[in-house]
Amino acid sequence: MLFHVRMDVAIPHDLDPGRRAELIATEKARALELQRAGSWVHLWRVVGQYSNISVFDVDSADELHQILWSLPLFPFMTVTVTALTTHPSSLSEADG
Amino acid sequence: MLFHVRMDVAIPHDLDPGRRAELIATEKARALELQRAGSWVHLWRVVGQYSNISVFDVDSADELHQILWSLPLFPFMTVTVTALTTHPSSLSEADG
Amino acid sequence: MLFHVRMDVAIPHDLDPGRRAELIATEKARALELQRAGSWVHLWRVVGQYSNISVFDVDSADELHQILWSLPLFPFMTVTVTALTTHPSSLSEADG
Amino acid sequence: MLFHVRMDVAIPHDLDPGRRAELIATEKARALELQRAGSWVHLWRVVGQYSNISVFDVDSADELHQILWSLPLFPFMTVTVTALTTHPSSLSEADG
Amino acid sequence: MLFHVRMDVAIPHDLDPGRRAELIATEKARALELQRAGSWVHLWRVVGQYSNISVFDVDSADELHQILWSLPLFPFMTVTVTALTTHPSSLSEADG
Amino acid sequence: MLFHVRMDVAIPHDLDPGRRAELIATEKARALELQRAGSWVHLWRVVGQYSNISVFDVDSADELHQILWSLPLFPFMTVTVTALTTHPSSLSEADG
Amino acid sequence: MLFHVRMDVAIPHDLDPGRRAELIATEKARALELQRAGSWVHLWRVVGQYSNISVFDVDSADELHQILWSLPLFPFMTVTVTALTTHPSSLSEADG
Amino acid sequence: MLFHVRMDVAIPHDLDPGRRAELIATEKARALELQRAGSWVHLWRVVGQYSNISVFDVDSADELHQILWSLPLFPFMTVTVTALTTHPSSLSEADG
Amino acid sequence: MLFHVRMDVAIPHDLDPGRRAELIATEKARALELQRAGSWVHLWRVVGQYSNISVFDVDSADELHQILWSLPLFPFMTVTVTALTTHPSSLSEADG
Amino acid sequence: MLFHVRMDVAIPHDLDPGRRAELIATEKARALELQRAGSWVHLWRVVGQYSNISVFDVDSADELHQILWSLPLFPFMTVTVTALTTHPSSLSEADG
Numbered sequence: 001m002l003f004h005v006r007m008d009v010a011i012p013h014d015l016d017p018g019r020r021a022e023l024i025a026t027e028k029a030r031a032l033e034l035q036r037a038g039s040w041v042h043l044w045r046v047v048g049q050y051s052n053i054s055v056f057d058v059d060s061a062d063e064l065h066q067i068l069w070s071l072p073l074f075p076f077m078t079v080t081v082t083a084l085t086t087h088p089s090s091l092s093e094a095d096g
Numbered sequence: 097m098l099f100h101v102r103m104d105v106a107i108p109h110d111l112d113p114g115r116r117a118e119l120i121a122t123e124k125a126r127a128l129e130l131q132r133a134g135s136w137v138h139l140w141r142v143v144g145q146y147s148n149i150s151v152f153d154v155d156s157a158d159e160l161h162q163i164l165w166s167l168p169l170f171p172f173m174t175v176t177v178t179a180l181t182t183h184p185s186s187l188s189e190a191d192g
Numbered sequence: 193m194l195f196h197v198r199m200d201v202a203i204p205h206d207l208d209p210g211r212r213a214e215l216i217a218t219e220k221a222r223a224l225e226l227q228r229a230g231s232w233v234h235l236w237r238v239v240g241q242y243s244n245i246s247v248f249d250v251d252s253a254d255e256l257h258q259i260l261w262s263l264p265l266f267p268f269m270t271v272t273v274t275a276l277t278t279h280p281s282s283l284s285e286a287d288g
Numbered sequence: 289m290l291f292h293v294r295m296d297v298a299i300p301h302d303l304d305p306g307r308r309a310e311l312i313a314t315e316k317a318r319a320l321e322l323q324r325a326g327s328w329v330h331l332w333r334v335v336g337q338y339s340n341i342s343v344f345d346v347d348s349a350d351e352l353h354q355i356l357w358s359l360p361l362f363p364f365m366t367v368t369v370t371a372l373t374t375h376p377s378s379l380s381e382a383d384g
Numbered sequence: 385m386l387f388h389v390r391m392d393v394a395i396p397h398d399l400d401p402g403r404r405a406e407l408i409a410t411e412k413a414r415a416l417e418l419q420r421a422g423s424w425v426h427l428w429r430v431v432g433q434y435s436n437i438s439v440f441d442v443d444s445a446d447e448l449h450q451i452l453w454s455l456p457l458f459p460f461m462t463v464t465v466t467a468l469t470t471h472p473s474s475l476s477e478a479d480g
Numbered sequence: 481m482l483f484h485v486r487m488d489v490a491i492p493h494d495l496d497p498g499r500r501a502e503l504i505a506t507e508k509a510r511a512l513e514l515q516r517a518g519s520w521v522h523l524w525r526v527v528g529q530y531s532n533i534s535v536f537d538v539d540s541a542d543e544l545h546q547i548l549w550s551l552p553l554f555p556f557m558t559v560t561v562t563a564l565t566t567h568p569s570s571l572s573e574a575d576g
Numbered sequence: 577m578l579f580h581v582r583m584d585v586a587i588p589h590d591l592d593p594g595r596r597a598e599l600i601a602t603e604k605a606r607a608l609e610l611q612r613a614g615s616w617v618h619l620w621r622v623v624g625q626y627s628n629i630s631v632f633d634v635d636s637a638d639e640l641h642q643i644l645w646s647l648p649l650f651p652f653m654t655v656t657v658t659a660l661t662t663h664p665s666s667l668s669e670a671d672g
Numbered sequence: 673m674l675f676h677v678r679m680d681v682a683i684p685h686d687l688d689p690g691r692r693a694e695l696i697a698t699e700k701a702r703a704l705e706l707q708r709a710g711s712w713v714h715l716w717r718v719v720g721q722y723s724n725i726s727v728f729d730v731d732s733a734d735e736l737h738q739i740l741w742s743l744p745l746f747p748f749m750t751v752t753v754t755a756l757t758t759h760p761s762s763l764s765e766a767d768g
Numbered sequence: 769m770l771f772h773v774r775m776d777v778a779i780p781h782d783l784d785p786g787r788r789a790e791l792i793a794t795e796k797a798r799a800l801e802l803q804r805a806g807s808w809v810h811l812w813r814v815v816g817q818y819s820n821i822s823v824f825d826v827d828s829a830d831e832l833h834q835i836l837w838s839l840p841l842f843p844f845m846t847v848t849v850t851a852l853t854t855h856p857s858s859l860s861e862a863d864g
Numbered sequence: 865m866l867f868h869v870r871m872d873v874a875i876p877h878d879l880d881p882g883r884r885a886e887l888i889a890t891e892k893a894r895a896l897e898l899q900r901a902g903s904w905v906h907l908w909r910v911v912g913q914y915s916n917i918s919v920f921d922v923d924s925a926d927e928l929h930q931i932l933w934s935l936p937l938f939p940f941m942t943v944t945v946t947a948l949t950t951h952p953s954s955l956s957e958a959d960g
Contacts, residue, residue, distance in 0.1 A: 001253050002140065003275070004149055005336065012301060013876060013939060031185040042138075042151075043186040044098065047179035047925045048869065048932040048945040053100055055138075061193050061275040061335045068336040075301060081336040083143035083195070083253040083275055089127040090139040097925050099947070101816065108781060109204060109267060143253045144197065144260040144273040157815045157865055157947040164816040171781060177816040179867070179925040179947055194332065196341055205396060205459060223377040234330075235378040236290065236343075239371035239445045240389065240452040240465040245292055247330075275335035281319040282331040289445050291467070293528065300493060349385050349467040349527045356528040363493060369528040371387070371445040371467055386524065388533055397588060397651060415569040426522075427570040428482065428535075431563035431637045432581065432644040432655040437484055439522075467527035473511040474523040481637050483659070485720065492685060541577050541659040541719045548720040555685060561720040563579070563637040563659055578716065580725055589780060589843060607761040618714075618727075619762040620674065623755035623829045624773065624836040624849040629676055631716075659719035665703040666715040673829055675851070677912065684877060733769050733851040733911045740912040747877060753912040755771070755829040755851055770908065772917055799953040810906075810919075811954040812866065815947035821868055823906075851911035857895040858907040 001057070002041075002084040002095070003064050007077045008051045026072040039067060041094075055084070097153070098137075098180040098191070099160050103173045104147045122168040135163060137190075151180070193249070194233075194276040194287070195256050199269045200243045218264040231259060233286075247276070289345070290329075290372040290383070291352050295365045296339045314360040322355060329382075343372070385441070386425075386468040386479070387448050391461045392435045410456040423451060425478075439468070481537070482521075482564040482575070483544050487557045488531045506552040519547060521574075535564070577633070578617075578660040578671070579640050583653045584627045602648040610643060617670075631660070673729070674713075674756040674767070675736050679749045680723045698744040706739060713766075727756070769825070770809075770852040770863070771832050775845045776819045794840040807835060809862075823852070865921070866905075866948040866959070867928050871941045872915045890936040898931060905958075919948070 011020055034040035042055040058064045061083075068079055086095065107116055130136035138151035154160045157179075164175055182191065203212055226232035234247040250256045253275075260271055278287065299308055322328035330343040346352045349371075356367055374383070395404055418424035426439040442448045445467075452463055470479065491500055514520035522535040538544045541563075548559055566575065587596055610616035618631040634640045637659075644655055662671070683692055706712035714727040730736045733755075740751055758767065779788055802808035810823040826832045829851075836847055854863070875884055898904035906919040922928045925947075932943055950959065 003253075003335075004140070004142075013879075015301075028185045032187060035185075035187045042188065042191055043183045044100070044151075044180040044191055045183040045929065046100075047181050047867075047929045048943040052183055053178070053180065055140075061195075062277045064275070065277040065333065065335045079336040081275055082149070083256070083273055084140040084149065085143050085254045085257040087139045087141040087148055089124045089131075091128060091131045092138065095138055095140055099815075099925075109207075111781075141257065143195075143257040144271040157867075158949045160947070161813065161815040161949040175816040177947055179928070179945055181926045181929040196332070196334075205399075220377045224379060227377075227379045234343075234380065234383055235375045236292070236372040236383055237375040237449065238292075239373050239387075239449045240463040244375055245370070245372065247332075274341070276332040276341065277335050279331045279333040279340055281316045281323075283320060283323045284330065287330055287332055291445075291527075303493075349387075350469045352467070353469040353525065353527045367528040369467055371448070371465055373446045373449040388524070388526075397591075412569045416571060419569075419571045426535075426572065426575055427567045428484070428564040428575055429567040429641065430484075431565050431579075431641045432657040436567055437562070437564065439524075466533070468524040468533065469527050471523045471525040471532055473508045473515075475512060475515045476522065479522055479524055483637075483719075495685075541579075542661045544659070545661040545717065545719045559720040561659055563640070563657055565638045565641040580716070580718075589783075604761045608763060611761075611763045618764065618767055619759045620676070620727075620756040620767055621759040621833065622676075623757050623771075623833045624847040628759055629754070629756065631714075658725070660716040660725065661719050663715045663717040663724055665700045665707075667704060667707045668714065671714055671716055675829075675911075687877075733771075734853045736851070737853040737909065737911040751912040753851055755832070755849055757830045757833040772908070772910075796953045800955060803955045810956065810959055811951045812868070812948040812959055813951040814868075815949050820951055821946070821948065823908075850917070852908040852917065853911050855907045855909040855916055857892045857899075859896060859899045860906065863906055863908055 001059065001061075003056045003058065003061075004082040004084050005054045005056060005064075005068070006046075006051065006080045007054065007073075008049065009073055009077050010050070011073070011076045023072045023076075030071060034067060039063070097155065097157075099152045099154065099157075100178040100180050101150045101152060101160075101164070102142075102147065102176045103150065103169075104145065105169055105173050106146070107169070107172045119168045119172075126167060130163060135159070193251065193253075195248045195250065195253075196274040196276050197246045197248060197256075197260065198238075198243065198272040199246065199265075200241065200272075201265055201269050202242070203265070203268045215264045215268075222263060226259060231255070289347065289349075291344045291346065291349075292370040292372050293342045293344060293352075293356070294334075294339065294368045295342065295361075296337065297361055297365050298338070299361070299364045311360045311364075318359060327351070327355060385443065385445075387440045387442065387445075388466040388468050389438045389440060389448075389452070390430075390435065390464045391438065391457075392433065392464075393457055393461050394434070395457070395460045407456045407460075414455060418451060423447070481539065481541075483536045483538065483541075484562040484564050485534045485536060485544075485548070486526075486531065486560045487534065487553075488529065489553055489557050490530070491553070491556045503552045503556075510551060514547060519543070577635065577637075579632045579634065579637075580658040580660050581630045581632060581640075581644065582622075582627065582656045583630065583649075584625065585649055585653050586626070587649070587652045599648045599652075606647060615639070615643060673731065673733075675728045675730065675733075676754040676756050677726045677728060677736075677740065678718075678723065678752045679726065679745075680721065681745055681749050682722070683745070683748045695744045695748075702743060711735070711739060769827065769829075771824045771826065771829075772850040772852050773822045773824060773832075773836070774814075774819065774848045775822065775841075776817065777841055777845050778818070779841070779844045791840045791844075798839060802835060807831070865923065865925075867920045867922065867925075868946040868948050869918045869920060869928075869932065870910075870915065870944045871918065871937075872913065872943075873937055873941050874914070875937070875940045887936045887940075894935060903927070903931060 031040060039056055039058055040054060041057045044053050046053060056064055127136060135152055135154055136150060137153045140149050142149060152160055231248055231250055232246060233249045236245050238245060248256055319328060327344055327346055328342060329345045332341050334341055344352055415424060423440055423442055424438060425441045428437050430437060440448055452458060511520060519536055519538055520534060521537045524533050526533055536544055607616060615632055615634055616630060617633045620629050622629055632640055703712060711728055711730055712726060713729045716725050718725055728736055807824055807826050808822060809825045812821050814821055824832055895904060903920055903922055904918060905921045908917050910917060920928055
């Protein structure tokens with residue numbers, strides 16, 4: 001099941017630099033792990049924004065919530081979730 | 097170069113049914129053609145909406161504009177374009 | 193899988209009255225059928241609005257889209273879909 | 289009488305961790321108590337958000353206000369209240 | 385139980401003048417009737433708008449919905465409903 | 481002359497508790513005084529919000545501004561002012 | 577008493593041209609009359625818009641409503657009313 | 673050349689009181705100076721808001737920017753600039 | 769004096785095709801004429817929109833208004849005007 | 865390839881003054897460097913705002929992102945990116 005997710009990140013400018021660096025590093029490790037596991041299927045940076053647009057392939061909305069809720073940067077993100085379905089004109093099996 | 101495009105379609109309810117059917121058929125043919133040509137790389141339906149979320153891979157913003165402007169349903173669409181770039185945590189070459 | 197759906201209805205005032213009556217009757221029949229089938233699990237009217245707030249229990253986002261897209265009043269609705277998941281403080285099994 | 293309530297939680301990131309933990313624990317205890325008492329009839333988590341969508345069954349709008357106002361996390365919530373009524377196509381007695 | 389209701393009226397400019405006049409006259413008759421019955425307790429015009437701000441005193445949200453839904457101008461109104469409760473600093477019994 | 485005023489209060493969570501208590505107590509005293517003087521004619525709490533909806537009866541817009549500007553909680557309020565006039569269908573002299 | 581009023585005009589493109597011309601001519605005559613009478617004290621065109629920004633000096637909000645409601649173009653305007661008062665740093669008596 | 677400017681002021685509640693008082697005093701002095709010089713031609717307080725609505729008469733947009741940018745409270749203001757021109761129905765020479 | 773102008777065009781789909789073609793042709797002729805005259809200094813198409821972003825160099829806001837108001841497509845445009853001034857870091861004399 | 869970028873700057877009022885000055889100086893140096901290199905082709909100040917409107921000429925969206933992301937003031941900016949293309953009525957080669 002596919003979900004389109006946009007994440008806009010806003011880390012407070014006065015957060016401890018060590019804490020910030022650690023959050024970003026663990027966020028990256030988690031993103032790589034989820035991509036390797038096949039649930040985070042697309043991940044793009046939005047030009048000129050501290051934001052990404054992603055597509056997740058999960059078994060259920062519950063699984064998606066667990067993934068998003070446990071992201072290290074989740075407390076500093078505005079997350080927008082949009083459920084996707086196969087487009088009748090799509091040729092791609094991966095997008096179905 | 098990748099662009100994220102959302103298209104929200106609103107065909108007036110009093111449009112001639114033959115004209116409507118023709119527009120939808122030519123739109124579909126054009127979508128298939130652009131997917132086969134490799135420029136319309138992702139095409140998803142938004143659940144519960146007469147809308148799609150798409151990703152285009154084009155040589156330039158000019159090429160994207162020519163594609164969108166000439167879509168049969170373009171006059172009845174609200175189009176939102178977002179430029180994408182490679183995310184530093186992305187593993188996918190196709191998303192780069 | 194649970195989805196929260198709000199439907200705001202706006203039938204054009206100049207729609208043929210017979211067409212309007214037919215749409216409303218077939219919409220009602222479809223709503224009853226989907227409730228009996230167990231997919232449309234909650235259906236409330238919003239006070240002072242031609243709108244409903246509903247909860248659907250479906251196997252997939254695709255199934256939800258097929259249900260919404262084929263509603264007789266779909267062309268005259270603004271539909272807002274929100275994916276739900278179990279709340280850690282919820283006691284209700286039905287809400288899980 | 290039924291009310292639909294959405295609660296979006298935003299606890300300041302620099303709140304004392306002990307205070308935060310205590311607020312969340314007492315919020316949970318209060319939610320369980322109100323569910324057992326029959327006033328908080330539905331409680332769902334919104335996927336990807338620190339938010340819930342709830343339905344309350346109360347004797348009056350005053351009772352609902354007392355409940356919401358006294359929630360431990362109330363000072364950190366954005367609350368949206370929507371009055372509900374029976375939908376003429378609803379089969380559910382509990383939703384009436 | 386008190387509800388605050390704002391009604392913004394937008395009658396299409398091409399509505400038949402006789403139909404318009406009849407709608408306005410029956411709306412006025414209904415407003416007078418509901419005020420005499422004690423359910424429509426305040427009714428003000430918003431300066432410079434075809435809008436009113438009203439307060440209703442009803443036994444339930446269901447009763448309010450029946451009142452609003454059956455207003456002759458309802459199909460041409462945008463209605464905003466806000467539940468009210470007694471303010472702890474209010475001296476007025478009628479506002480309680 | 482009647483004005484409809486909505487006040488949404490947002491006291492910073494880190495304000496000194498003694499200062500907060502003092503502000504709320506002086507705000508209440510001022511609200512009672514203005515109600516007794518006949519200028520603050522309606523005062524309702526919005527359900528589920530730290531907000532009120534009020535109606536003021538003043539000699540001029542200047543008088544209303546002096547009242548609002550000098551409220552103890554004014555620096556922590558978002559205030560929305562709407563001028564009211566007699567509705568041609570209103571039966572109430574007090575609303576005129 | 578001073579009120580700031582913005583009027584955004586949107587005459588339907590399919591309105592009868594004779595009716596349109598008559599509306600515009602009577603609107604202009606009314607604007608001149610109200611300026612000569614001293615109630616419409618400022619009238620500016622917004623650059624690039626079919627809109628004006630105006631200031632009215634009236635005895636009451638009721639008087640302002642009667643003026644706006646009876647403008648020939650009122651049914652085709654979006655009107656925004658803002659109550660003004662003397663600024664403590666203003667030198668102008670006319671603005672007081 | 674006339675520009676309509678709205679300034680909404682939001683001084684942080686924890687700004688040093690001496691700094692706040694100094695800012696307000698120098699802002700007032702500057703406003704008086706600019707009124708005497710003939711560039712700040714209207715200055716009104718918005719009722720119930722820490723805001724003003726002003727009209728400036730300047731030789732160029734550059735001059736307006738220099739004025740606004742150098743206001744002592746500029747860092748704490750949200751400023752909205754609207755270019756004005758003579759309204760064809762205006763009788764006032766000063767508004768031309 | 770430089771102004772940034774965005775024009776979003778929405779020609780009604782049921783406008784007479786001959787009228788539409790004539791409007792577009794005269795709009796183009798006017799745009800060329802104003803560019804040659806030096807007042808319309810930049811004109812870009814927004815990708816995926818029936819919109820342009822332009823910069824005008826005019827002697828006054830009045831001149832800009834006369835230009836915009838008399839554009840053939842003006843009745844079908846949403847126009848947004850933003851006054852520009854020299855940026856202290858700009859190297860371009862033409863942008864000054 | 866041309867992109868229209870608006871940058872709205874909001875430096876926290878409690879940022880260390882030395883850090884602020886350094887950020888502004890390095891931002892200016894970087895803006896000059898990018899203009900000399902030919903990628904930052906237009907740079908205007910928005911009147912009355914701590915904002916600029918810019919046009920960038922880059923080889924790709926990736927290049928634009930690298931430029932924006934590395935601006936010294938990027939963490940304190942809201943950035944809006946709009947892809948541009950040649951307007952069919954434009955006479956300017958530089959705008960193509």
